[in-house]
Amino acid sequence: MDFNFTPDQLALKKMVQDFVSKEITPYALEMDKAGAMKPDLITKMDEAGLVNLVVPEEYDGPGVDALSIALMYEELGRGCAGVATSVAANSLASYPVVVKGTDEQKKLFFSYLNDGKLAAFALTEPGAGSDAGSVATSAVKDGDDYVLNGTKAFITNGGIADIFVIFANARKSAGIRGLTAFIVEKGTPGFTAGKKEEKMGIRASNTCELILDNVRIPAANRLGREGEGFKIAMLTLDAARPFVGAVSVGLAQAAFELAVKYSKERQQFGKPIASFQLVQAMIADMAMQIEAARLLVYKACWMKANDMPYTKESAIAKCYAADTAMKVTTDAVQVLGGYGYSKEYPAEKYMRDAKIMQIYEGTNQIQRLVIANNILY
Numbered sequence: 001m002d003f004n005f006t007p008d009q010l011a012l013k014k015m016v017q018d019f020v021s022k023e024i025t026p027y028a029l030e031m032d033k034a035g036a037m038k039p040d041l042i043t044k045m046d047e048a049g050l051v052n053l054v055v056p057e058e059y060d061g062p063g064v065d066a067l068s069i070a071l072m073y074e075e076l077g078r079g080c081a082g083v084a085t086s087v088a089a090n091s092l093a094s095y096p097v098v099v100k101g102t103d104e105q106k107k108l109f110f111s112y113l114n115d116g117k118l119a120a121f122a123l124t125e126p127g128a129g130s131d132a133g134s135v136a137t138s139a140v141k142d143g144d145d146y147v148l149n150g151t152k153a154f155i156t157n158g159g160i161a162d163i164f165v166i167f168a169n170a171r172k173s174a175g176i177r178g179l180t181a182f183i184v185e186k187g188t189p190g191f192t193a194g195k196k197e198e199k200m201g202i203r204a205s206n207t208c209e210l211i212l213d214n215v216r217i218p219a220a221n222r223l224g225r226e227g228e229g230f231k232i233a234m235l236t237l238d239a240a241r242p243f244v245g246a247v248s249v250g251l252a253q254a255a256f257e258l259a260v261k262y263s264k265e266r267q268q269f270g271k272p273i274a275s276f277q278l279v280q281a282m283i284a285d286m287a288m289q290i291e292a293a294r295l296l297v298y299k300a301c302w303m304k305a306n307d308m309p310y311t312k313e314s315a316i317a318k319c320y321a322a323d324t325a326m327k328v329t330t331d332a333v334q335v336l337g338g339y340g341y342s343k344e345y346p347a348e349k350y351m352r353d354a355k356i357m358q359i360y361e362g363t364n365q366i367q368r369l370v371i372a373n374n375i376l377y
């Protein structure tokens with residue numbers, strides 16, 4: 001077993017660390033308050049090569065392995081989980097194209113990401129969350145086109161993306177086996193962004209409803225076969241969930257570092273609170289949980305990079321790391337006490353940001369189902 005990173009991986013990690021400390025961390029609270037990223041941030045991230053992370057080399061992308069990507073998301077999560085979510089949604093939206101796209105589809109989709117544009121993965125609907133197979137958006141074949149109708153909900157980058165993967169049902173009577181994935185470009189008539197969500201956390205990221213009103217797209221934009229959509233969605237989520245884990249680890253790390261620093265500075269009863277054993281126990285638990293979560297994330301990514309089955313490990317990594325982020329950020333608020341609860345320090349933002357990690361890309365209850373199914377059946 002080799003716990004070393006390659007020189008390339010270390011260089012990528014360092015590059016993102018430097019970028020984050022200059023361009024993201026100093027503005028994280030401001031972006032949280034504004035409920036949006038700084039207007040020039042995506043352009044800067046594009047210049048740093050952080051927008052098209054999963055685009056393969058043959059399509060002019062970086063072509064880096066899953067572990068390298070996780071290292072980068074960890075650093076982004078350490079700076080701002082909202083910003084990390086927005087770029088991670090690009091990876092999420094890219095996987096259906098990586099997995100099932102034709103050469104033409106890859107050229108189309110990846111040209112957007114290589115140009116620094118954002119993408120969105122639109123599976124969830126008001127009535128189809130955990131039960132992803134119950135998507136009600138319809139896709140009706142009409143000559144060489146499909147006509148899409150329906151509403152998507154809670155779509156990361158929904159209001160700011162230029163290219164989308166939309167899941168719709170092309171054969172209602174077939175249920176889950178009718179689910180089909182399509183590439184849809186912004187500006188297609190009938191395709192609009194609806195209500196923007198006002199969120200508790202990850203507020204720098206954009207989350208929107210999407211409305212499809214008789215959206216006509218060429219059949220050439222269908223990914224894979226009709227009815228293959230559910231499988232494509234599951235393969236995509238397997239690939240992307242460890243990145244939620246990576247963002248969670250980075251977020252937990254940021255909260256941990258803040259709690260450690262504060263505990264050494266804060267004086268009570270005439271000494272730093274770090275000298276009290278009950279505070280030390282919290283610090284030690286945080287360190288253990290982060291270390292375990294990090295190793296689970298790296299392992300899932302390593303298994304993917306080595307073409308091993310990794311559905312269970314992907315769910316374990318996402319679930320454990322998200323629970324860790326929630327626990328560690330909550331304890332960080334506790335260590336900071338009243339200051340932790342105040343907006344004067346970023347601890348309360350970390351805690352608000354952490355909650356979504358247990359909810360999106362499959363709730364942690366769904367992750368536990370996936371894990372149990374992979375053990376029992």
Ligand code: CAA
Nearest residue numbers: 123129130131132133155156231234235311360361362366
């Ligand atoms: N890989 C490949 N195929 C898979 C698979 C996987 N990981 N998981 C399931 N499948 C296949 C099954 O083999 C089965 O195929 P057959 O019918 O050919 O046998 C088919 O898919 C149906 O599987 P299930 O019977 O297990 O399906 P289910 O309806 O019971 O659902 C579920 C399973 C795990 C609960 C799934 O619905 C799920 O993952 N739900 C959560 C949805 C989710 O994660 N949504 C996140 C949205 S994205 C988001 O949050 C992004 C954002 O903006 C940040």
